[in-house]
Amino acid sequence: MRTPLIAGNWKMNTDSNSAAALASEIAKRAGEVQDAELLVCPPNVYLTLVRDAIGDASVALGAQNMYHEANGAFTGEISAAMLCDLGLQYVILGHSERRHILGESDSDVNKKALAALAAGLVPVVCVGEQLADREAGKTAEVIRGQFDGSLAGITAEQIQSVVLAYEPVWAIGTGKVATPEQAEEVHADLRKQLTERYNSEIAESVRILYGGSVKPDNAAELLGQPNVDGALIGGASLKADDFLAIATAGAAVG
Numbered sequence: 001m002r003t004p005l006i007a008g009n010w011k012m013n014t015d016s017n018s019a020a021a022l023a024s025e026i027a028k029r030a031g032e033v034q035d036a037e038l039l040v041c042p043p044n045v046y047l048t049l050v051r052d053a054i055g056d057a058s059v060a061l062g063a064q065n066m067y068h069e070a071n072g073a074f075t076g077e078i079s080a081a082m083l084c085d086l087g088l089q090y091v092i093l094g095h096s097e098r099r100h101i102l103g104e105s106d107s108d109v110n111k112k113a114l115a116a117l118a119a120g121l122v123p124v125v126c127v128g129e130q131l132a133d134r135e136a137g138k139t140a141e142v143i144r145g146q147f148d149g150s151l152a153g154i155t156a157e158q159i160q161s162v163v164l165a166y167e168p169v170w171a172i173g174t175g176k177v178a179t180p181e182q183a184e185e186v187h188a189d190l191r192k193q194l195t196e197r198y199n200s201e202i203a204e205s206v207r208i209l210y211g212g213s214v215k216p217d218n219a220a221e222l223l224g225q226p227n228v229d230g231a232l233i234g235g236a237s238l239k240a241d242d243f244l245a246i247a248t249a250g251a252a253v254g
């Protein structure tokens with residue numbers, strides 16, 4: 001059984017007051033969500049205050065990115081060790097905004113994933129096709145390329161500590177959600193790749209999240225798909241009510 005993971009990617013949003021308020025509200029009401037794991041990923045500058053606002057509630061903390069080197073002259077970057085030092089458990093890697101706005105390659109994502117695993121963080125590795133890829137019938141090819149490139153060299157033991165996230169770029173922040181069938185098709189293919197590279201037992205243990213315009217009113221249908229094991233939520237994760245409603249829907253069908 002895979003426990004659904006409901007992850008909020010706050011992106012470059014909130015300020016110190018609203019980040020603390022949002023985290024406190026989610027922490028206070030975390031007990032409403034049974035049978036799903038909650039994760040929030042605030043901007044780096046608010047990680048400490050969000051950690052303190054969460055306290056000992058059942059809400060995990062993650063970052064939205066990191067650099068693969070351990071330390072040194074890398075101005076502006078932060079390492080996996082620093083995230084561990086703050087008590088984080090997760091880090092999102094290879095989000096499409098980092099791939100397509102900031103130019104990250106599969107090889108960058110791969111180096112980061114290996115460094116995160118070595119430090120004991122759980123990487124949430126994102127893949128997803130752009131609209132032109134989908135229209136050209138290249139979705140599976142693009143996702144397979146990202147899977148191979150981003151997860152190169154990850155051992156059978158390590159992959160069991162990885163979370164995958166399928167985020168079709170055309171569905172992010174657009175209100176245009178993938179249909180449950182479109183999501184399931186890609187998730188099932190990702191699980192097939194896990195089976196081919198590792199084995200079916202390992203493939204069955206890896207959580208694969210869907211992201212892209214997940215809202216309370218579409219969550220149950222998406223998360224009810226057999227290979228959809230949670231959600232990576234942008235806009236709707238900035239409202240505690242919506243985030244928790246998605247989590248409740250996910251837990252009910254997970």
Ligand code: 13P
Binds near residue numbers: 171173175214232234
């Ligand atoms: P939205 O939920 O705002 O579409 O964002 C999805 C996303 O990119 C989460 O990482």
